[in-house]
Amino acid sequence: MAVLKMNFLSAALKMQTNITVVLPTYSFADSMQGVEAAYVPGMKYQVMYLLHGGCGDDSDYVNFTNIVRYADTYKLAVVMPSANNSSYTDYEGIDFYTYISEELPKVCEALFPISTKRADTFIAGLSMGSHGAMKIAMNHPERYAAVLLMSGASYRPGVPSVVKTVNGEYHFDVDLTPSFKFGVQDKINDPESIKDTVNDVYAIAKKNVEEGKKLPKLFFRVGDSDHALYRATLAEKDLREWGYETKMEVVPGMGHEWDLWDESLRIAIRDWLPLRHQVIYPE
Helix, strand or coil: CEEEEEEEEECCCCEEEEEEEEECCCCHHHHHCCCCCCCCCCCEEEEEEEECCCCCCCCHHHHHCCHHHHHHHCCEEEEEECCCCCCCCEECCEEHHHHHHHHHHHHHHHHCCECCCHHHEEEEEECHHHHHHHHHHHHCCCCCCEEEEECCCCCECCECCCCEEECCEEECCCCCCCCCCCCHHHHHCCHHHHCCCCCCHHHHHHHHHHCCCCCCEEEEEEECCCCCHHHHHHHHHHHHHHCCCEEEEEECCCCCCHHHHHHHHHHHHHHHCCCCCCCECCC
16 A cells, blocks of 8 residues: 655645545455456556544554555555544635645646546545535535535534434524534524525525436435534435435444544445456556
8 A cells, every 4th residue: 555645836736735645555355366467557546535624634544443444455545534523625725626626636646646537536524524624525516426425514604513312302492502613603604694696505506406416426424423413414315305325324333433434434445435456557
């Protein structure tokens, strides 16, 4: 396996930024299976853009999950950017949405052996990252075959993003407003502010169906004691009813935690996402 840490100047962000990239390599398992054509000029990998949650960065998944092993085992390139506490939104001149949705794929496709085909491209995220993943996929359904949303979905005016949940029961009377609330969330939770912009995610999702666009599959996984359960459940219900193909699993006894997200990555990469589980060799 290859784990690459890259620092570069982003035109959209107007500053240096970090990404962590996992690229599968020839492994002991490959040798046991008699794989000989390990490295061929022009070979490519399917790719997942994996977005971190609030207060995180590009190192989170490497530090707290087994994403490197999963990527190596199932021959999947994984790109993990840093987006600060931006909610993956262009805000006050720091254009994190533009960076993740437009600039980052161009950089990665130019520098790394990843496929540019829709069928080979996926996006995923946890918590705040689930907002970013769904938002980018709904605005660019022509690019992504599937989306993995862990502990959340895109934020939505009028729908609380944090609801106290115990064993699947909601407690709306409990104040669970995070002390680290991000200023940008005021913008994306204001119906007038997001109208007719890329931030009006659910209106865009519905419009995609009405316009007959190719729709990405959506996979939701959330704990029954997770404060994002309400938002995720409502999003999955509406998207399914509008015409999206969805799959949702609510995990008993789990909350907003790394054990859930690590397991979700393993299950999604192994079973849920439409992955080849092999290198794409040139024809």
